[in-house]
Each structure stands twice: as structure tokens, then as C-alpha cells.
Amino acid sequence: MKKIIVTGGAGFIGSAVVRSIIGNTADAVCVIDKLTYAGNLESLAEVSADPRYRFEQADICDRRALDRIFTDFRPDIVMHLAAESHVDRSIDGPGEFIQTNIVGTYTLLEAARSYFDTLSEEAKREFRFHHISTDEVYGDLEGPEDFFRESTPYAPSSPYSASKAASDHLVRAWKRTFRLPTIVTNCSNNYGPYHFPEKLIPLVILNALDGKPLPVYGTGAQIRDWLYVEDHARALYLVATRGVPGETYNIGGHNEKKNIEVVETICALLDELRPRDDGRSYREQITFVADRPGHDLRYAIDAAKIGRELGWKPQETFDSGIRKTVEWYLANKDGWCRRVQDGSYSRERLGLGGK
């Protein structure tokens, strides 16, 4: 049984990681989360009563809080997912991204290093600091045959990806300079249940159902490599428990899709599962909007290394994963989704009561 700190555990991927660890292993989890707009304790409701689960509301920039939690919980593994994660927000206001993604990662590394120094030699050999990052650090790809590999040079395009790139470099430096046993993973775009509706897939599903426009940047030609979030969560646990310190693992689903294809697939699924009252297709709601500045055209991951070395492969295809996702949003539209859309999830979280 391992004791695992999961930072950002109330977010989209972090909550999938926590649900998966508590549901499928004997390990204990301590979530550290500031509960920004993206953190939602309702995404952890199914594990909240488990004695192996514990929650600490704290900012990863707060060294004193981190020291207290490390000393008290005594983790074997840190899985670091806390971040500002939305590219559009990083263009409107980069400051929070620099603070959380760079200064926060630095502060967490320093807290982990101080704690690591107190461990026995045996515990030091077991300890892991696993930093969860994105394929966006690599910039974009030129030719259709090209893929991001672990050796691909960094060339981030947005304030978000630049801040993640900086944090990846810090994590590797703490391994090289201070011998902290760190591992980095870089993953492609995730989708699935509990995804905050500012991101493409949940936004399109919920806007479609609400009769609103379905915004597509430019011509929708941007290509992303989509991975079902539960496949990512399984990969992360494998890396955290069996990965080799100092190594980087790319994680991806080999599901390259143009954004317009993703939107059209969702429309087709909704046409089948929840037809519009007027019998027309949800496709009619698609609206093309001005492209995002610096928008990368194509991302695609070569995930051969994690398959070869750790035996991971995704269980969902894009077709099976997107169907599950649309079904989840239909089933949770009046619950989790409504409370996120009207903001009551955060009012309740702050003890101010729901609407």
C-alpha cells in the first residue's frame, strides 16, 4: 500500500486519477487542491467517504502548508497535476499561469526535496515525484508523418505551454542537481466525464443541448490526438509506481482528429441519442469563429515507449470514448453540469449555499 499525494486532484484529470486509485488499488490518497474555478469537490463525491481518501485545500505556492502536509501524510509518491490549464485563459491573463505552473511547481519541488532528505535510504529508493505535463510543450508538427517523441525539442507557443515547459525543466533539474527521483509525462488532449465546460468537447455537447452556437476556431482544421481520461489515469498510475526516475514518457491515444470532425461526431451522436425537437441536425448550430492567436495546427504523440516499457495501451478508441462521454453528459446534465454552469458548485464549496 502506497501513500500518494495528488495535487490538482479536484480537477478533470486529477479527479479521474483519484477515483481510479481509490477504486482499483489499496493505496491512500491525499489531494492537495486550491479549488480554483476548475476544482470541483463534486467530482470526488464517489470516493469522499473512503477512509483512504483525504482532502487538503491548499495552494501549491504556499510552502508552509506543503511542509505541514508532507510531514503529516508522509507520502511515498507525489503526482503533480495542479496547474492553470486553459490556453485561452493564458492568453487573456498569463500571470496566474506563471505563478501556479512555474512558481507553484518550484515550491512543491522544494517541499518534496526537504521531505525527501528526511527519509531513510530505503524510503528514498522508493520515493517518486511524478510531474504531469502536456504535449503542447513541443509546439506543433509540420508533416503528417511526424510525431512528438520524448526526444522532440521544446518549442511552446502559448503562455500555458511555455509555463508547462518551464515547469518540466525545473522538475528535470531537481533530479539532475538534487537527485530527487522525478519522472515527467507529456500527454495529448484528454476528454471524458467531469470535464469543465470551457473545453471543446463538453462545451460543444452542452451548447448543443442548450440550443446555442457550437464555436469552431478558424476552419476547424486543427488536429489533436485525443485520449480518454480514464486511459490517461491508468497510464499515470503505472508511471508513478513502475516508471524509472529521470525518464520521460509520452502518453497518447493515436486518435488524431480535426476539431471539425470532433464537433461533427458529437452532433451525430446527439442526433441519435437526444434528437432535437424540430428533427433537424445539431450540425446546424456549428459556427466558425476567428482563430486563436498562435494556434498550433497539429499535435500527435508517439506513445511507443510507455507501451514497450510499461505495457500500457489505451482501452478506448475515439468512437467508444466519445460515445461514453456524450452519454455521461446526457446523464449528468441536470446534476454535475448544471451546478458547474450556474456556478452553484463553487458557492456550495465556499459554504455559501446553492441556488
Ligand code: NAD
Ligand atoms: P484542470 O484545470 O481541470 O484542474 C486543475 C486543478 O488544479 C484544479 O482542481 C485546480 O483547483 C487546481 N489548482 C490550480 N491552481 C492551483 C494551485 N495554485 N494550488 C493548488 N491547486 C491548484 O486541469 P486538468 O485538465 O485536469 O489538467 C491536469 C494536469 O494535466 C495539468 O498539469 C495539465 O497541464 C496536464 N494536462 C492536461 C491535459 C488535458 O487535456 N486536460 C493534457 C495533458 C496534460
